[in-house]
Amino acid sequence: xxxxxxxxxxxxxxxxxxxxxxxxxxxxxxxxxxxxxxxxxxxxxxxxxxxxxxxxxxxxxxxxxxxxxxxxxxxxxxxxxxxxxxxxxxxxxxxxxxxxxxxxxxxxxxxxxxxxxxxxxxxxxxxxxxxxxxxxxxxxxxxxxxxxxxxxxxxxxxxxxxxxxxxxxxxxxxxxxxxxxxxxxxxxxxxxxxxxxxxxxxxxxxxxxxxxxxxxxxxxxxxxxxxxxxxxxxxxxxxxxxxxxxxxxxxxxxxxxxxxxxxxxxxxxxxxxxxxxxxxxxxxxxxxxxxxxxxxxxxx
Amino acid sequence: xxxxxxxxxxxxxxxxxxxxxxxxxxxxxxxxxxxxxxxxxxxxxxxxxxxxxxxxxxxxxxxxxxxxxxxxxxxxxxxxxxxxxxxxxxxxxxxxxxxxxxxxxxxxxxxxxxxxxxxxxxxxxxxxxxxxxxxxxxxxxxxxxxxxxxxxxxxxxxxxxxxxxxxxxxxxxxxxxxxxxxxxxxxxxxxxxxxxxxxxxxxxxxxxxxxxxxxxxxxxxxxxx
Ligand SMILES: Nc1ncnc2c1ncn2[C@@H]1O[C@H](COP(=O)(O)OP(=O)(O)O)[C@@H](O)[C@H]1O
Ligand SMILES: [Mg+2]
Numbered sequence: 001x002x003x004x005x006x007x008x009x010x011x012x013x014x015x016x017x018x019x020x021x022x023x024x025x026x027x028x029x030x031x032x033x034x035x036x037x038x039x040x041x042x043x044x045x046x047x048x049x050x051x052x053x054x055x056x057x058x059x060x061x062x063x064x065x066x067x068x069x070x071x072x073x074x075x076x077x078x079x080x081x082x083x084x085x086x087x088x089x090x091x092x093x094x095x096x097x098x099x100x101x102x103x104x105x106x107x108x109x110x111x112x113x114x115x116x117x118x119x120x121x122x123x124x125x126x127x128x129x130x131x132x133x134x135x136x137x138x139x140x141x142x143x144x145x146x147x148x149x150x151x152x153x154x155x156x157x158x159x160x161x162x163x164x165x166x167x168x169x170x171x172x173x174x175x176x177x178x179x180x181x182x183x184x185x186x187x188x189x190x191x192x193x194x195x196x197x198x199x200x201x202x203x204x205x206x207x208x209x210x211x212x213x214x215x216x217x218x219x220x221x222x223x224x225x226x227x228x229x230x231x232x233x234x235x236x237x238x239x240x241x242x243x244x245x246x247x248x249x250x251x252x253x254x255x256x257x258x259x260x261x262x263x264x265x266x267x268x269x270x271x272x273x274x275x276x277x278x279x280x281x282x283x284x285x286x287x288x289x290x291x292x293x294x295x296x297x298x299x300x
Numbered sequence: 301x302x303x304x305x306x307x308x309x310x311x312x313x314x315x316x317x318x319x320x321x322x323x324x325x326x327x328x329x330x331x332x333x334x335x336x337x338x339x340x341x342x343x344x345x346x347x348x349x350x351x352x353x354x355x356x357x358x359x360x361x362x363x364x365x366x367x368x369x370x371x372x373x374x375x376x377x378x379x380x381x382x383x384x385x386x387x388x389x390x391x392x393x394x395x396x397x398x399x400x401x402x403x404x405x406x407x408x409x410x411x412x413x414x415x416x417x418x419x420x421x422x423x424x425x426x427x428x429x430x431x432x433x434x435x436x437x438x439x440x441x442x443x444x445x446x447x448x449x450x451x452x453x454x455x456x457x458x459x460x461x462x463x464x465x466x467x468x469x470x471x472x473x474x475x476x477x478x479x480x481x482x483x484x485x486x487x488x489x490x491x492x493x494x495x496x497x498x499x500x501x502x503x504x505x506x507x508x509x510x511x512x513x514x515x516x517x518x519x520x521x522x523x524x525x
Contacts, residue, residue, distance in 0.1 A: 020404065022392040209388045212350075213449065214378040215405035216371045300370060 020210060021203055021223045028231060031195050035235025035284070036242070038188045039276045042181050043243025046276070049177025050269050056170030065137075069098070069129040073153035082127050085151045089131060092146070094138030101128045126153075185279060188232070189287045196228055196291040207299060221292035225285060232284030236277040244273050301326060301456055301488060302347050302380075307356030309339075309346060316342055318516040320356070324490065326456065329483045329506050331499050332492040333521065334513035340492040341385055343513065344459050347490065348380045349373045378406055381450030383460035387442045389434035395441075396421060396430035399448045406453070417452065424448045424478060439466035443475055457488040464498055472498055480506050 069089070073081045082100050089098035101109070103121075106128060110118055140158045147154040200207070210220050247264050265272065302324040309317045316339045324330070324347075332340050345351040346358055349365050358365040360376050368376065389398045400417050403409040421427050424444040429437065437445065443463050450458055460479065464472030476498060483489045483506055493499065502508055510521040 019393060019397070020390065020401070022390070206390055209390055210401075210405060211374065212377070212382065212384065212388055213402040213405055214374050214453075216374045218371070219405050 018223065018226070020215075021199075021206060021227070024199060024202065027195050027199055028227075031192065031228065031231045032235035032238075034191045034195075035188065035232045035280055036239030038184050038191075039236035039239030039280055040243040040246075042184045042236075042276045042279075043240055043247065043273045045177050045180035045184065046272060047247055047264060049174045049181070050265065050272070052170050052173035052177060054266070056167050056174065059166050059170060065133045067131045067133070067140075067156065067158040069131060069147075070126045070155045070157060071129070071151065071153050072124070072126040072155070075124065077153070078127055081151050081153050082129070085129060085147065085154050088143075088146055088150055089129070092138055092143055094134050094136050096132045096134045098129055098131045101130060185283050188280060189283045192228055192232060192284045192287040193291050196224060196288040197295065199224060199228075200292060200295040204299065207296070217293070217296045220296060221289065224292050225288045228288040229281050229285045233277050233281040236280030240273045240276040244270070301361055303357075303359040304346070304353075305357040305359075307346070307353040307358055309342060309351065310354050311342075315354075315516055317346075317513070317518075320518050322511075322518060324457065324488055326488055327483070327486055328488055329480075329508040330490040331502070331508055331510045332490055332513070333494060333496070333499065333510060336494060338513040339516070340494075340513060341461055343518075344382070344461050344490070344492055347457075347459055348377055348382055378402060378453050379455050379457070381453065381455035381458040383443070383446045383450045383458070383463050385461040385465065387434075387446040389442070389445070391434050394431050394433060395426060395437065395445050398434060399445055399452060401449060402453045408453075413452075420448050420452060425474075440468070440471035440475075443467055443471075444478070447475065447478055451482060451487075455487070457490070458482055460489070460491045462493055462495075463491060464493065464495055473501065476502055476505075 069085055071078065071081050071085055086098055086100065089095050106125065107116075107118060109128075110125070140156065144156055147156060207220055244265075250264055302322075304320045304322045307317070307320045308315050309320075320343075332343060334340055342351065346353060349358075349360055349368065352358070352365050360368075361379065363372070363376065365373070389395075390401070393401075396417060397404075399421065400409060400413070403413050403417075418427070418430075421430050424447055426441060426444055426448065429441060429445075434442065434445070443466070447458075447460070447463065450460070458479070463475050463479070467475070472495070479489055479491060480502070491498075499508070499510055512519050512521045
């Protein structure tokens, strides 16, 4: 039987075969509820992961590709050191371009603090060089070493000092989100296993009768596995749906709101929570299958 | 089809059955008798592979029971119809579904088989009771439903454990009649019973051998029956 055909048999099932195990209203409802609750939580964990990921990317992208070289030198050496620094930068791998800011640009930078009439020429203002990196970036400590030898007045500010911990925090938050999803899946597996064991124990007599009339373990197991898989699928589907509605009800993501209002799904990200019911069904399938196999072996 | 070779069985204590050698030939009709607790039910379980001999050999359709796994036994069991002592139904399913259960679990519940089911329910006199749940049936109705279920797969062998245990004389005659009919269709029959009157009346209708379990051994009962 092809995978598709067996999947269809599994999902559509055989109405008669399905009835051989008596319906169990209470466990069924508990399983549905647990699956729904877990899926609801998983939606938020997923949203957290995605938002943290986006944040890490944004912080990284904004800061990663530019840095500044500051040259403080006596005014008679300034031009010479600037030229030396530019030569060094031009021959450094990983640097796309380096450009000394002209007087007007430097003045514009300082204007908010000192007003428009700043006599820049008479002040020992450091010369700024704007560096744009390539995708791969450059080796900052190597560059510092070369600069200290050739341009004594140069200070490289590559932003990494404060970029790294932010990125690391966002990355860790993302990891925590995915870990939560893993834990939720594990907890669901445990609950389904317990429920399946309860159902198998409650139906020991039914299993005995099925064996007497020639049912194989595979057949008996499938009757239980199918039930729990479908319950997990529908329960998690409902839970994930509610979770997504709750996410929709959150305020729009805004630039100024930063992290909290950015806690949502964006674009194709809305498709990701649809994986949760599938994951839940997979977990239920595996857990019930193992439980049924073990239990049927014990009942032999 | 069912063969025992110097077989013994014990539930863990002393041996309940010893030195059993028997070969059921196709189309034969056997009674199995002996006092309550002698091991009749145990012997039938050995006949359909629910128990495996503790020593000696049991072969079902040529296969050594001890070399068969659960799935192989399940499939072999479809060739052996069993009327269990306590019937063993699924109480949440209507009688007709219970009777069809062997078809269901073997994936043979086709339309054609469903037509056969109707006929079979009529044959055991349960045509009107098809929709009832097992707990709603009388003792005789349960036994007839169990017989219908035992034969729905057209098995080669039918084993019946005290089929007349809970029914009145008239009903036991009717059940016996059904089993005799099955034997005339070529089925191999074994009936475990402690009801000697049943055996005596059966002898008017069918050529039956009577086996008796006594002192853990299987003996051929004499003309005193
Ligand atoms: N599962 C079991 N475990 C232990 N002893 C059993 C079991 N089943 C039956 N027995 C014992 O085996 C003996 C024979 O039982 P059984 O085969 O049911 O006899 P019968 O059908 O002839 O009345 C009885 O003493 C009974 O208590
Ligand atoms: Mg008995």
